[in-house]
Amino acid sequence: MDRTKADAVRSTCPYCGVGCGVLLRATGDGGLDVQGDPDHPANFGRLCSKGLALGETVGVEDRLLDPMVHGGVADWDDALQLVADRFSRTIADHGPGSVALYVSGQMLTEDYYVANKLAKGFMGTANIDTNSRLCMASTVAGHKRAFGSDTVPGTYEDLELADLIVLTGSNLAWCHPVLYQRILAARSRRPEMKIVVIDPRRTASCDGADLHLALEPGSDVALFNHLLAQIDRQGAMDRAFLAAHVDGVAEAVAAAHASDVSITGLSEADLARFVALWIGSEKVVTVFSQGVNQSTSGADKVNAILNCHLATGRIGKPGCGPFSVTGQPNAMGGREVGGLANMLACHLDLENPDHRQAVRQFWDAPQMPETAGLKAVDMFRAVGRGEIKALWIIHTNPAVSMPDSTAIAAAISGCDFTVVSDITGQTDTARLADVLLPATAWAEKDGTVTNSDRTISRQRGLLPAPGRARPDWAILAEVGRRMGWTTAFDYDNPAQIFREHAALSGIAGGFGRDFDISGMADISDADYATCKPFRWPYAARKGGRFFAEGGFFTANGKARMLPLQPRGLAAPATVDLPYRLNTGRTRDQWHTMTRSGKSVRLAAHLAEPFLEIHPGDAQRIGVDPAGLVRVHNQHGSAILRALITDRVRPGQCFAPIHWTKQTAPSGVIDCLVPGAVDPVSGQPESKAAAVMIDRFPARWYGFAVSRSGIDPDCDYWARTPTAKGWRCELAGLETPDNWEDAARRLFGQTQGSMQTLEDKQGGSFRAVLFGDRGLEAALFVSAKPVAVMRDYLAGLPDSAITGRTPVDQVDPGPTICACFGVGLNTILSAIDSRQLQSVEAIGAALQAGTNCGSCRPELAGLLASSQNREAAE
Structure with missing residues (x-):
């Protein structure tokens, strides 16, 4: 056996929804060595820059190690009893609608399942929603309206089989780099493959595109309505598929013909080329993500895309279909267990009495809500109004990530009782909590996640939980037991929860639902421990694609095309807000x-x-x-x-x-x-x-580096870690009376040797502080943005006061390739000195761009700039 695999733990990456497999090894010093798993079907060993750097993120420096109650350390017994008592009392006094859970796509499926069961089945509230509401809710709504279920029809293999890939509202090159590289690799084998990018902004994904449609924001429905109208005009409708498997065709097509494509702002030539590519390509995959979903007409945008695929029968077949790519590692798993306020577990519908009764009976639940709960934005508005009086937030940071975040932070701060489960107590949200519960992090957790093409993979823990951190499922289950539901939450391990989830999915399958993994309902603990990635459904029918031959999950088994018209943006531009x-x-x-x-x-x-x-x-x-x-x-x-x-x-x-x-x-x-x-x-x-x-009329700009800490007190600052400490950008509207005193306050050092250089007339100041280890900190101030070699200074060289590298040293410059740490100046020097003429040549010389490829557009830009400069000379 390959030793690379034999001595490693197989797990999954905790970043985007690609669901890449990783091989983990403990380094012995609390760290982690991370490599791509060559056998995982999502990535076949490839990782992006974030995945490669996972081993650098597992330190415990800012970890929450103990339960905290009102700012003081508490033991688990007191903390969990307080949570159980406050939620029980709030429900008793004000009803189930007065409590809420806000959860996250960072949770594993087993954690998510227990949270949903606790909220909907036992607390009796549907007020459980997830930060996936901010990412993929419009896709869920669009899928359900068209298909009768939240079903992703295709698989990653379709991306490699397609003749045309349309990326709409998706900067795949940066946000899902491994998938983007799979597409580029497929095109290198089949150069006839075409790529179209639809995005108001020119992104890194446009570098490999044959056509970029820079449409006006929010006009996606008009564009896809135009495509549908042209599909009809040019006789490209699949009449047999439509007659057998689709309703609403005439109405949808009529609405498309009535739509005004001019609001897209696209030229007739670009529109004609897009239509010709789409209609003229036998196999089309339309990949869509946040640019489609994050909109007040997001569901309509999704359905406008689905309309075109349904009209042509280009769905479910190899190399064909609409493809939603998710933003979080377990956004799909959360949807599968009913993590959204309007869903039940296993893609069952909360407001369907038969579904509701079946789940209630399966759980032996005392009560079930009959109507959908509050979605994320409305949930926090209800918190702000005092209607929700007990709130539990798990692995997410809504005080920063929710829209209108200032109001959200105020609502959380004013809530009667707020619990936060997280790995750190340092987030903006955690700082507002009454109770903080320390949870295990990635590489400590054990469970499953589901990626964007319905592949369920195991996440396995390798590192020990620090301090007194516990798994989320165990925290939630213990609160359930303390609230009086001992049997229902009597879990010993995640395998037990997974079996229960799989068994419930068999009931969903009995209702004719798409999500059915009941073939795993009897999996043993040992087989769960070694379970390989598999794609659902996993029952009588395993894996594969949906809908090539109909079989939609509506009452009559037919898909629905929807008549759609473009809607304006929620916030129109004005003279004051242009x-x-x-x-x-x-x-x-x-x-x-x-x-x-x-x-x-x-x-x-x-x-x-x-x-x-x-x-x-x-x-x-x-x-x-x-x-x-x-x-x-x-x-x-x-x-x-x-x-x-x-x-x-x-x-x-x-x-x-x-x-x-x-x-x-x-x-x-x-x-x-x-x-x-x-x-x-x-x-x-x-x-x-x-x-x-x-x-911003700054009076001064600054740049600082320090071994220990940087504690700014000015109008603008941005602080990031370095290999030797910290670096920080600064700016202010008012100039300190004494820069030397200001520098000491900034670095928290009242003592120690300091060298300074000040030009009061020119508005510049430089200071370096020395200690036993040599240079401890340095500050550079100027009346204009500070021009110093930042990456060189981040290494805290003793010659820092000049702000520049000595003549015998090379400054690598800002990092361009994060995978291999290759800087801008290194790349430019190699282009000039070695006469490099292509991105591939840069890769051969420096490795830059040879892993995840997300820096390749920047490399191409540097090449073009260099060639233009040479031409001008």
């Missing part, structure tokens, strides 16, 4: 950085919050490159570094979602996103807030 703000992820960070932010390698790529803004808009606003801007509307305000680029169009801008009050308090972006939601799915519109942008 810019359209798009939000999303960066390549190397994840959610609010509680995990990825620990990796020095990942932090080195984009170290502070930024705003992509078009050069024309930057000129009108009066902001220079690397200057700061203030983005604001009626909901909130943020200060961000200006990244001037034509990747965004005039009047549009983009900002990442990752920064928090702990990492960059003025960079929290969701405070600008209004709480407007899709009326069907309840998913917020996170891609099109109306904002104003002004130049």
